[in-house]
Amino acid sequence: MERGNHTVSEFILLGFTSDPTTQLVLFVMFLIMYTLTVLGNCILMVLICSDPKLHTPMYFFIGNLSFLDLWLSTVYTPKILVICISENKSMSFASCVAQFFFSAGLDYSECYLLAAMAYDRYVAISKPLIYSQAISIKQCAFFVAASYMGGFINSSIITKKTFTFDFCNDNIIDDFFCDLLPLVNLACGGKEGYQALMYFLLTSNVMIPIALILASYIIIIATILRIRSTQGRLKAFSTCSSHLISVTLYYGSILYIYSRPRTSYSLDTDKVVSTFYTVVFPMLNPFIYSLRNKDVKEALNKLLKIIPL
Secondary structure, three states: OOOOOOOOOEEEEOOOOOOHHHHHHHHHHHHHHHHHHHHHHHHHHHHHHHOHHHOOHHHHHHHHHHHHHHHHHHHHHHHHHHHHHOOOOEEEHHHHHHHHHHHHHHHHHHHHHHHHHHHHHHHHHHOHHHHHHHOOHHHHHHHHHHHHHHHHHHHHHHHHHHOOOOEOOOOEEOOOOOOHHHHHHHEOOOOOOHHHHHHHHHHHHHHHHHHHHHHHHHHHHHHHHHOOOHHHHHHHHHHHHHHHHHHHHHHHHHHHHHOOOHHHOOHHHHHHHHHHHHHHHHHHHHHHOOOOOHHHHHHHHHHHOOOOO
């Protein structure tokens, strides 16, 4: 990739703190969270693949979401663990580009995937009679492939634009990964049109999927309210409640960071919020989609042969 006139061979990631004791505590916390992320998402994917009862469009999407979360967490967490226990907090230019590209691509892909999952719930609740025809496995595969394609095409655009800047304002990133805003702060000159590009990407990757999700849930809620029995309404709502929780947590943290005016940025606060959607959210998703899900519990019991059905 072409660089600007100022050649930067590496970046220095400051992480969360310089206090050794706090760094050790953070290392243990992130190690536990990453372990739970790997175990939780892998177990959920194994259950969905092995149990025929879970071979439905809804669980196909959930399995792909688990794969995305596992990959997304792996892009961030190992480097965070190294930063916490090592005095060497450097990251090569090439590694920074790679992390930025994959993190943006996976984040954007997850935005599209969550929108596709909302559409799946809309058809399942509002048009149950044509659900099997409208949402086939082939259709699901198309949605997943389109999510990845859209995510990584947009990631290529923002990565190319970001790393052709002249990084002449030092090479120290006050963050735990190569994030967009700290990198832009290090750049000097050539920023014309960058704000417009950011708004375009925010609209295409976040606002449009949110609009589709909101439209789907407006119709879903209207359909649920027309159900006469309370038990029927609760059953219908339970099929989309996990997805609604995921959407709220994920989009809420992204919008908080990237849709605010630049004058209100706070690096310390943004680090905490960024940690949520990069590390915590991928860990929570398997629990969100399994703890309240009878089918997943039954599949786990069957796989482990511990609790009789």
